[in-house]
Amino acid sequence: LAKTTQPISMDSYEGQEVNITCSHNNIATNDYITWYQQFPSQGPRFIIQGYKTKVTNEVASLFIPADRKSSTLSLPRVSLSDTAVYYCLVVTGGGNKLTFGTGTQLKVEL
Amino acid sequence: DSGVTQTPKHLITATGQRVTLRCSPRSGDLSVYWYQQSLDQGLQFLIQYYNGEERAKGNILERFSAQQFPDLHSELNLSSLELGDSALYFCASSGPYGTGDVNYGYTFGSGTRLTVV
Numbered sequence: 001l002a003k004t005t006q007p008i009s010m011d012s013y014e015g016q017e018v019n020i021t022c023s024h025n026n027i028a029t030n031d032y033i034t035w036y037q038q039f040p041s042q043g044p045r046f047i048i049q050g051y052k053t054k055v056t057n058e059v060a061s062l063f064i065p066a067d068r069k070s071s072t073l074s075l076p077r078v079s080l081s082d083t084a085v086y087y088c089l090v091v092t093g094g095g096n097k098l099t100f101g102t103g104t105q106l107k108v109e110l
Numbered sequence: 111d112s113g114v115t116q117t118p119k120h121l122i123t124a125t126g127q128r129v130t131l132r133c134s135p136r137s138g139d140l141s142v143y144w145y146q147q148s149l150d151q152g153l154q155f156l157i158q159y160y161n162g163e164e165r166a167k168g169n170i171l172e173r174f175s176a177q178q179f180p181d182l183h184s185e186l187n188l189s190s191l192e193l194g195d196s197a198l199y200f201c202a203s204s205g206p207y208g209t210g211d212v213n214y215g216y217t218f219g220s221g222t223r224l225t226v227v
Binding site for chain 2: 034036041042043044045046049087096097098099100101102103
């Protein structure tokens with residue numbers, strides 16, 4: 001199972017773009033990368049998932065370089081409500097469990 | 111509403127007691143996962159069921175057990191409770207093939223907060 005490393009915390013201001021990078025050097029061929037957001041006392045919420053290159057949805061973008069050893073979650077124009085813990089996970093295809101690390105605590109200020 | 115329903119939302123019980131937490135997965139999902147989240151341990155995977163069968167086991171204590179019923183709802187049984195079992199317990203479900211969907215991943219419920227006194 002590929003181990004992930006991401007910053008423990010990040011600070012930003014409203015309206016800024018936030019990029020959270022995650023490294024996963026031992027990612028396997030059939031692994032994909034997924035990101036979750038968690039607010040205090042709530043269950044994690046799926047943000048985005050990708051295998052390679054770039055994926056974009058209505059809330060975020062995910063950039064994955066060709067070697068797939070890292071990925072970057074990009075949150076455009078953050079607001080106070082984006083203050084949360086963001087988890088980067090590597091998941092093996094086939095319905096395996098999600099293994100959460102410590103995540104990145106993002107704090108957005110005015 | 112994520113589509114995953116967990117009951118009860120809160121539970122306060124005494125040490126040594128036994129409780130049952132219930133989870134109804136999102137409609138159509140066959141896999142159910144249980145997680146424990148405490149302040150000092152983060153999100154810990156406990157156990158996974160797929161269509162009624164145990165599929166994976168994590169850091170689940172012998173005092174804990176789970177099952178998934180034919181209607182796909184799952185129950186997590188915690189017995190001989192200790193103060194250290196106080197935590198948030200989350201249930202998640204995933205797609206009909208047991209995999210996370212590219213658009214919505216694995217869906218988590220809002221959790222059961224267990225307090226052991």
